Amino acid sequence: MISTKIAYTIIPSPNHNLPGHPESPDRFQHFHKLSQAPFSEQLILIDPQVVPQSAVTAIHPPAYLEALEQAAARGPGFVDHGDTYITPASYQAALEAAGGAIAIVNAVTEGRARSGFALVRPPGHHASATRASGFCLMNNIAIATCYAQSLGFQRVMIVDFDVHHGNGTQDLFEQDPGVLYLSTHQSGIYPGTGGLNEVGQGEGTGSVVNIPLPPRAGDQAFAAITERVITPIAERFSPDIFLISAGFDAHWNDPLASLQLTTSGYSELGKALVELAESLCQGRIVYMLEGGYDPQDLYDNVMAIMHTLAGVQPPDDRLGPAPFPEPAINDLLANILAIHDL
Numbered sequence: 001m002i003s004t005k006i007a008y009t010i011i012p013s014p015n016h017n018l019p020g021h022p023e024s025p026d027r028f029q030h031f032h033k034l035s036q037a038p039f040s041e042q043l044i045l046i047d048p049q050v051v052p053q054s055a056v057t058a059i060h061p062p063a064y065l066e067a068l069e070q071a072a073a074r075g076p077g078f079v080d081h082g083d084t085y086i087t088p089a090s091y092q093a094a095l096e097a098a099g100g101a102i103a104i105v106n107a108v109t110e111g112r113a114r115s116g117f118a119l120v121r122p123p124g125h126h127a128s129a130t131r132a133s134g135f136c137l138m139n140n141i142a143i144a145t146c147y148a149q150s151l152g153f154q155r156v157m158i159v160d161f162d163v164h165h166g167n168g169t170q171d172l173f174e175q176d177p178g179v180l181y182l183s184t185h186q187s188g189i190y191p192g193t194g195g196l197n198e199v200g201q202g203e204g205t206g207s208v209v210n211i212p213l214p215p216r217a218g219d220q221a222f223a224a225i226t227e228r229v230i231t232p233i234a235e236r237f238s239p240d241i242f243l244i245s246a247g248f249d250a251h252w253n254d255p256l257a258s259l260q261l262t263t264s265g266y267s268e269l270g271k272a273l274v275e276l277a278e279s280l281c282q283g284r285i286v287y288m289l290e291g292g293y294d295p296q297d298l299y300d301n302v303m304a305i306m307h308t309l310a311g312v313q314p315p316d317d318r319l320g321p322a323p324f325p326e327p328a329i330n331d332l333l334a335n336i337l338a339i340h341d342l
Ligand SMILES: [Zn+2]
Pocket: 162, 163, 164, 247, 249, 290, 291, 292
């Protein structure tokens, strides 16, 4: 019988911490309550796993890793011109976060679980092969993608719904036709990439799908994108596994940006992704945490996604509807459909 279990791991990296910084261990303060979820019998808590060196070096060259380790040893400090801090514990924390991602991929690809969620930090999607940025040191989802490919799951579809564009992930895979990278993000904020016309390069042309959204876009925009872009793109690509860069900073109440997804909106998106995984790749879907900076909201939104993985109706949206009307995205959608031949 096919497993209905949900694998998860919690790696809060308490010593990767800079007081006052939004990307902090405090983000994880409610995650211990997951074990009391109404579907707790479906959950399997996966122990942290040492990430195979080869999985990390498949993405980050040894010279970068050595430089990062040395910078950490000299910490605390910053490793880019933005706001990416590093402490003496950060190098190990980044390895453990990547190990958490790998552990959940293993649980799902081995069939011990049908789906999973790696609740890890530091996040990863802004890290490129040789550059830490945007609070990210190593690219967890990229490491997991190459690792899944090495196990024979060669067609990987990454859906990145963090409010920021996953420039590191795009950089790493834009020439790889075996990885479909689809990102929804707020236009005009950090890191400034992710334009409509960035569609991949060389053999990977067409395998990058960017959906830059205007401020205040929310549930209606995401419903339209899910139906008219994500679903047909996934059906055309036909992945062997879905990996999700799950940032919850697109929620209307998040302090760092101005999209307006609600907790119910995350549920709807999550349900659609589970349905696609069921119809295209035996349900294989692994979420990895990226952003989301209000601890209580983050927990609610993670729980909304966990309910969709469990196939259970989520509780009422505690945070309620978005405060502002949404802009229409008809022209944007028409452009995306034209660019991607949908
Ligand atoms: Zn983000």
